[in-house]
Amino acid sequence: MNQELGPIASILRHVVLLFGALIMLSPFIVMIVTSLKPQSEILSADFTLWPKTWYAVENYRAALTSTPLLLYMLNGVIVTVAIFVLQVLVALPAAYALAKLRFRFRGLMFGAVLLCLLIPMHATAIPVYVLLFKLGLLNTYASLILPFAISVFGIFLMRQFFLTVPDDIIDAARIDGMSEFGIVWRVMLPTAVPAVIAFGIFSVVAHWNDYFWPLIAVGDRNLFTPPLGIAYFKLDEAGTNYGPLMAAATIAITPLVIGFLLAQRRFIEGITFTGMKS
Known part of the structure; x- marks a missing residue:
């Protein structure tokens, strides 16, 4: 009986997964299809x-010429890459210390990391804004990057992955005369590539799509990131002309989709092994 139910259960699981995937993808499908239609057909x-x-050429031309969308995307690349690099530079040594070094109050410090995970960005937005204002950094790339240079989620994720690395490898590196920072960058980093890529996906998607903080931190349109630029494109140019608006949104999310597809295997590996402890 169990053998007879096996194929049926497998088919049912796949049907449920496909149905769920269709629900998740339906907004994106509608967005892409809308970007290919004329206005009269969209409002029909x-x-x-x-x-x-087919009205794809007209819609995408309007999206690229009516607003400096490519500049907004370049700003998004600069901001997200800079944030990710700074987060990795901070998270890897901190995670290594919490996972592999023995010192007083290590557990208390890790508890502080977990506590910081519960604090939303919105709760600290005003103090951070005032600090950047006092430093004269508002309306600059620095105001978009520096508030996110430290990621407690990145520290937590890297720490969990480092717990899976055998201590024998670290002891062998120490015997060879390698410093602790050398161990971080020459031993731990190569082993943590899947976790770094998984964290990179989370970080890049979060900050590429961030609308709240850029709206507060910058007013110069030359510094707008994609979500903020598309919002102003809707207000100033597109209005209810949904074809160019959906074309702009499609262009904005395309780099994320391509990046995820290229890093999909490593992303799954990083998520899978992060929760395992040898």
Whole structure:
């Protein structure tokens, strides 16, 4: 009986997963299809998924020429890459210390990391804004990057992964005369590539899509990130012209989709092994 139910249960699981995937992807499908339609067809009472008249060239040309979308995307690349690099530079040594070094109050410090995970960005936005104002850093790239240079989630994720690394490897590196910082960058980092990539996906997606903080920190349109630029594109240019607006949104999310597809295997490995402890 169990053998007979095996294929049926497998088919049911796949049907449920496909249905769930369809629900998750449906907004993106509608967005892409809308970017291919003329305005009259978008607002038509008779909804059709596939465009009757292709209007892709006009919509995407309007998205790229009516607003400096490529500049916004370049700003997004600069900000997200800089944030990720700084987060890795801080998270790897901190996680190594919490996972492999023995010192007083180590458990208390790790508890502080866990506590910081519970504090949302919105709770500290005003003090951070005032600090940046006092330093004269508002309306600069620094105001978009520095508040996120330390990621407690990154420290937690790296620490959990480092717990899976055998202590024998670290002891052998110490016997060879390697310093603790040398162990971090020459021993631990190569082993933690899947975890770093997994954290990179979380970090890049979060800060590429961040609308709240750029709206507060910058007013110069030359510093707008993609979400903020698209919002102002809707207010100033697109209005209810949903074709170019959806084309701009499609262009903005394309780098994230490509990046995730390229790093998918490493991302899954990083998430899988982070929770394991040898």
